[in-house]
Each structure stands twice: as C-alpha cells, then as structure tokens.
Amino acid sequence: MTDEAGMQAALAFMRRLRTGLDAGLELPEALTRGAVALPRDARQTVQRVLRRLEGDYTEDEWGFDEEFTDLVEPLFGFLYDRWWRVNVEGARAVPAHGRALLVANHAGILPWDATMISMALLREHPLPRHPRFLVLDWAFDLPWISVFVRRVGGVVASPYNALRLLEQDKLVAVFPEGVRGTGKPFKERYRLRRFGRGGFVEIALRAGAPIVPVAVVGSEEIYPKLGDIPPLARLIGAPFFPVTPTFPWLGPLGVVPLPSRWRIEFCEPIETASYGPEAAGDRAVVLELSERVRETVQQALYGNLVRRGPAFV
C-alpha cells in the first residue's frame, strides 16, 4: 500500500518536472514545482538539496557538515537496523557534553565501524551528538572518499587534530590499532593488536578528557580477509590490498559488506583529569592506562561475542 503511494508520488513528481521543463523553466525552478507533488519530508529533502546547490549550507572549521550528515543518515540507518541489526549496550556511559575520547577496536577494512558507533549514539543516547573520527591519512588522498569522510566528521589521524578537537569539548573517536586492526587476517579476528605507543592516552591526559572504551563485535565478519596482495597495494598506494570471499572476484559488488550481526558496548569511562596534564610525559602512566583500556576493550569483545552467538543469523 505505502509502496504504491510512494510510486504514485514519484510519478506525479516526474510529470510535474517534465511539464515545468517543457514550459521553459530553469531546472531548479522546475524541481521546486515538481516537489509539490511529493510527501512533505521528501519535498523538504529536495529543497535542501537545491539550497545546497546554491552554496547555502554551513561547514564548521573542520569541514564537518551536519546537514549533509543528516541527509546520508537513512543509508546508515538501513545498515544499522536491517543489515547488521546492531545491539547497543551502555550508550549512557558516553558523556552528554564536554570532551571525551572514545577508544574502539578497529576491523573490517573500510571504516564502517566508525559510522555504526555514530549511529549507535544517535539512536541510543539520550542527548546524542556527532562524534568526530580520526581517520587514516590515506583516505584523504582519495577522490570522493576524502570529501565524504570530512563532511561526516572525519579528520586526519594526527595528534594535533585530536588535541584541538578535545580542547573544543568535542566527542572524539580513535582506533589505536589503526591499519594493524583493519588489515588483520580473518583467523585473528577479535584479538586486539598493539595500541601503538599509547599516543591516544597522552592526548587524553593533556586534554584531561575521560576515555570511553568501546567494543564493536560484528565488524570482523563483514569482509573476512583471507589474503593480501602487497604488489597491488603498493601500486595504488594503499596499506594493503585485501582478498575476501567476494573481493576482488565480484568487482564492485565485492565491496558490499556481509550482513553479520553486530553488538556495540560502551564501557564505563576511565577518568584521566586527576593525573594532570604533566602525566602525558610519564611513560609508565601512559602505558599502564593504555594497557588498561586495551584490556577493557578485549574483555568486552569476548563477552559480547558470547552474548551475540552465531555471526550471521
């Protein structure tokens, strides 16, 4: 029934658009008139897109574009609800305001886990806000991907960026495993890699931001990485060239992630302000905190794996 109504609305829209164009109207004008036939929310979307074409939108100094993020939310919503059927625990552990650093495990070649963490907060948190992500530098040299990542809140993974964001009291998400996490083979799934040299702890200490460990279960199964072709990776300048059951065999279709079942758990925040900013230079404190975060995430991963049960059903 609703499908039929939707189809009718779309047809009416196309008819009006054609009439408008035949009458010699400019495209934006014709689109606006055509949109009258659409349901209210669709009409608003068309109008928003038209305004954007005029340059009438805002980006903050980081290039984050909230309106754009809202426009693409339905796509992520579909992945969240239908595709990966995400279960969330402990979203309230994330501070509703002020600076905080989310530290999560990283897997799945493309950073879908980052988008799902964002969705989890939007859906489950009483006062949701968009987290900013530290993204592997490599993404910023890629056409389209660089723009998309920037608009939805990604920034280059640089300590300067993380510190500045936290000082502006933003919610920042980092994946300390980095490419070591995304590029690990399928048989080592859910075993956390080394957390670098604890750079993320140094930043949290310097900014006095609480650390919220986040465990993401499900991201390891979306692209089971069976192998790697280093020469091809070097050719395109990528950190690795993955071979999965579908990629590169199915071409672009191989990029479609598998529909595993996901669980995301936000653990209790670890407070860092009491150490003072000088502690950032103390290796012992930094490494101990880093290990504590890593241990928390690892335990939460094991717990959620058991609670999730089979990966795909």
Add this chain to the structure above:
Amino acid sequence: MSPRRVLITGVGSHLGSLLAARLEREPEFERIVGLDVRPPRMSLARTELIEADIRDPGIGDVIARAGVDTVVHDGIVRQPRPGMSERAMHDINVIGSLQLLSACEQAPTVRAIVIRGSAGIYGAEPQAPQFFGEEMTRLFPPRTRFQRDVAEIEDYFENYSRRHPGVACTMLRCQPSIGASLDTQIGRYLAQPTCPTYLGFDPRIQLLHEDDALEALVAAVRRPERGAVNVAARGTIGLARMIRLAGRPSLPIPGPLFGPVTGAARRLGVGSYSDDFRRLLRYGRAVDTARLEERLGHRPRYSTAAAVEDWVTRVRGRVRSAA
C-alpha cells in the same frame, strides 16, 4: 611611545600603499618612507617615496640615511606578474629579502622588522593536520619552488633574529588574500566563467579578507612580536561551497589531467595557476590563528565564508544573506 620612523618595501602594491596611507593618519609615525620600483596605487600625502629595487645593494645607504626604526617588508611576490619570469620572482623574493636584511645589519637604528610572508611555507598536504600551528613548518618536505623560496627567506630571517636579540623580528604567515580591490589568484579564479576543480576533491580553504590583511600588518607594526604569526580569517570553507557562493559552475577534472588541461588553458590565455595554488585546490590548508589574537591582539573581522560573501557582493553585486 617615542615617534616612529617606518620604511615600507613594496609600497607600490595595493596593500603596501594602503599601509602607508593608514600610517600617515597616525601622528605617532613621524616619518614614513616607501620603497618600490612601481609608483603607489594612490596619492600619498607625506610618505617619502624612493624609487629603488630591493635587490640593489645600494639600499643599505638608503635605510641607514633614513634612520628608520621599523622595516616592513611587503615586497614578496606570490605569483609572477605579467611578463615576470619565475626566475625573476625567485630573485626578488630570496635575493631581495637577503639584500634587505643585510641593509638592516648596517642600520643601527632598526628595532623591528615585519615581513609579510606566506602560509604557503606549510604546503598543502592530504596528511596535514587540519590546522597548522606556527611550529609545524617542517612536517612535510617542500614541494614547490615558492614554498622553498619562502622557507629560505624564513631561514635568513631566523638567522638574523638570532644574531640581533634587540630587534623584534615578526614573520607574518598570511593565507591567500581575497578582496574586491585586490588582484589575487583566488579572486581571478572565482571570476572565471568556470572554475576548474579536481574531480572528487573538495578541500577546506582558508583565506584572509583584505581589510584584515591590512589590520594585521598595522597591528604588527604597532606592536612587533618576535617570531612567526599565522594570519588568516576565522574558519574555513569548502572549495565547492565557495564556487557555488560565487555563482560559478565548477569544472571537475580528473587529477592526472588537471595539469595538462589547465596548462593548455594558460597557453590560450585563460587563467594560470601556480603550483602552490594547484595543490591548494586539491588538498587545501588551514592554520591556527590563536597567536594572532593573543600576541598581536588582532581578531580578524571576517570569517573565511564572510570574506568570500563580501567579495561576491562587491564584485558581482549579488546580495546574499551572510552566514
């Protein structure tokens, strides 16, 4: 404060002329000397004009005789003027600055030097932090000639500053300026019938409104600070949004073809882009301006978006609501 005597190089540039005119209005500056091979853009009342090339070793005498306490170096060329070769531009920038500094060595009265340098020293990189702080000049190897030139000038200047602890040496690292009365690369770019962009890239651009460029220069002359200071408008703007605000269609060109296509366009006489500008169109760049506000006490009046909108209203006469 005792009366000031100021020498301005590049007084024939738009900003140089404006600075001279501005300082003339303030009695604190009892003597203003302008140095350039070109005449100033407006009639100046009490600025003493000296026609000389800063590459000429003779300027040492000029500066010593003028007895100035502050030297403002506004003679750095950002893009070759028509008929100027890249070689000549390098000469004016590097040799000229070197010559000027050695002239200052011979002038015992000099207490402050302010150079209007460029934020181009940071380059434009995909891996760059979203905001360059003043200490981040060496994060990436220099990629273009202009970048190397600016780095060389800064090296000489730092060296000079170390050997003359009594002289306040201020290096202003300015982002590209935009303004209806300025002829800048970004203004020419937005005025074209269509703006070439890199297909799939929409970098964050940070500019500097012409009024703020002047005000920052005035602030630095009034209160010279030791060290480098980033000078830019607040915030950034996506290139795509900037082009849309200017009401221009963009022409996306795939990365590998961008050089050849714009090169061909230049031979046909439609637009030419320096290497720095090209990298800016691909990767963008923004700087941190905390030091500008804290140390020079100048808070830019225009955000980057407002600077673009102001340019659009004045150049196009198109009125849009400010963001």
